[in-house]
Amino acid sequence: MVELFQRHGRIFWLALLLACLPSTVFAEPGVPGLVKVALDRRVIDLAATLDAATQQRLERKLAALEQRRGAQVALMLVPNLGQQSIEALGNQLFRAWKLGRKGQDDGILLLVAKNDRQVRIEVGYGLEGQVTDLLAGQIIARDLVPAFARGDFAGGIERALDDLIVLVDGGQMPMVDDEPSEPEPLSIPPEAYALLLAFVCGSVAGVMLAAGWAWRRVLAGLVLLTALLVGAAGGTQWPVQLLMVPLCMLVGGATFAGLWQARRVFYGVLGLLLYIALLTVVSQYLGSSTFLYGLAWPGAALLVIGLHWLLCAMMHARWKKSPRGFAWRVAVLLSLTFLLGSTVGAWEALEHWWKALPFGYFLGVMLFVNGLSVRWSSGSGSSGGGSSGSGGGFSGG
Numbered sequence: 001m002v003e004l005f006q007r008h009g010r011i012f013w014l015a016l017l018l019a020c021l022p023s024t025v026f027a028e029p030g031v032p033g034l035v036k037v038a039l040d041r042r043v044i045d046l047a048a049t050l051d052a053a054t055q056q057r058l059e060r061k062l063a064a065l066e067q068r069r070g071a072q073v074a075l076m077l078v079p080n081l082g083q084q085s086i087e088a089l090g091n092q093l094f095r096a097w098k099l100g101r102k103g104q105d106d107g108i109l110l111l112v113a114k115n116d117r118q119v120r121i122e123v124g125y126g127l128e129g130q131v132t133d134l135l136a137g138q139i140i141a142r143d144l145v146p147a148f149a150r151g152d153f154a155g156g157i158e159r160a161l162d163d164l165i166v167l168v169d170g171g172q173m174p175m176v177d178d179e180p181s182e183p184e185p186l187s188i189p190p191e192a193y194a195l196l197l198a199f200v201c202g203s204v205a206g207v208m209l210a211a212g213w214a215w216r217r218v219l220a221g222l223v224l225l226t227a228l229l230v231g232a233a234g235g236t237q238w239p240v241q242l243l244m245v246p247l248c249m250l251v252g253g254a255t256f257a258g259l260w261q262a263r264r265v266f267y268g269v270l271g272l273l274l275y276i277a278l279l280t281v282v283s284q285y286l287g288s289s290t291f292l293y294g295l296a297w298p299g300a301a302l303l304v305i306g307l308h309w310l311l312c313a314m315m316h317a318r319w320k321k322s323p324r325g326f327a328w329r330v331a332v333l334l335s336l337t338f339l340l341g342s343t344v345g346a347w348e349a350l351e352h353w354w355k356a357l358p359f360g361y362f363l364g365v366m367l368f369v370n371g372l373s374v375r376w377s378s379g380s381g382s383s384g385g386g387s388s389g390s391g392g393g394f395s396g397g
Contacts, residue, residue: 090120194233202249206257314368
């Protein structure tokens with residue numbers, strides 16, 4: 001074997017050389033001369049994607065950036081990559097064009113392979129602190145990929161370059177879209193509507209029965225409404241709806257029949273339910289946050305009003321019991337509140353009073369709460385005296 005190799009060694013090496021030639025000649029059939037493309041302008045569109053006006057606008061932006069910061073940003077669009085990866089091509093172009101100032105290495109290359117749907121952002125070492133891999137990935141994911149999916153190549157590329165310019169200038173890329181998103185409507189399934197209507201119908205029926213209506217007519221109407229609601233929203237879950245609809249009617253009827261006996265409470269609860277129903281309808285058009293804020297703000301306002309009403313009731317009780325005790329408590333309350341306001345700087349900025357007033361409120365409750373507790377304790381003391389007296393009479397007998 002060795003003798004055969006020595007005799008025909010030249011033929012073996014020649015065959016091996018010929019076998020390697022195709023892989024070296026045809027390794028990159030799709031991009032034979034891309035690396036040799038001259039960087040004679042900042043926007044090179046070999047894919048014929050951008051119109052002349054867009055190219056000129058982008059070149060003006062990049063030229064202004066270079067004049068302002070010295071950094072060089074270039075854009076290149078190619079139709080395809082062939083057998084070469086976009087990472088390798090981007091690296092070769094970046095080194096061949098020597099983007100960025102010498103010693104600064106502050107260049108950026110945005111490479112787009114249109115037909116292959118691939119994008120690459122090459123960043124020089126001098127700008128890696130401003131245009132990190134994370135930010136470059138966000139630009140691709142947010143600006144380029146969605147726009148390319150819509151066929152808006154020019155718009156996506158321009159937005160990406162605008163974000164790169166902002167980063168090179170030392171700014172921060174906005175993390176959310178500039179266009180405000182429309183609020184999502186509050187989604188309520190039809191089964192929930194059916195149960196809500198069942199509760200409302202049951203409440204009306206309860207009031208009618210409490211007001212003296214004929215129970216047979218009311219019951220017949222409820223049976224008819226139950227059939228309609230189950231048929232409209234039951235679907236495949238109609239057995240469950242057939243159980244839940246009458247239950248909601250029963251709960252609503254019992255609740256409002258009892259409230260009908262106390263008319264003020266009844267009208268208050270009815271107004272609250274109507275307000276919640278109005279919020280539900282409005283939230284369908286303005287978003288679910290409308291429903292939450294519509295409940296939170298009035299609830300907070302009612303809580304604040306209730307707490308202040310309680311404090312006023314305590315102060316009134318103290319005034320009736322002892323005007324002198326009321327006066328000195330008010331003096332102590334104002335003095336301590338003003339002292340607390342001074343410690344938080346409320347005299348320099350009026351908005352700082354919001355820090356002092358809550359403490360002043362709780363201090364007022366502590367000062368005036370005895371006005372109510374004394375009245376309660378005097379009643380219990382009277383009872384205790386009677387008990388003690390009866391006890392004394394028993395022991396004396």
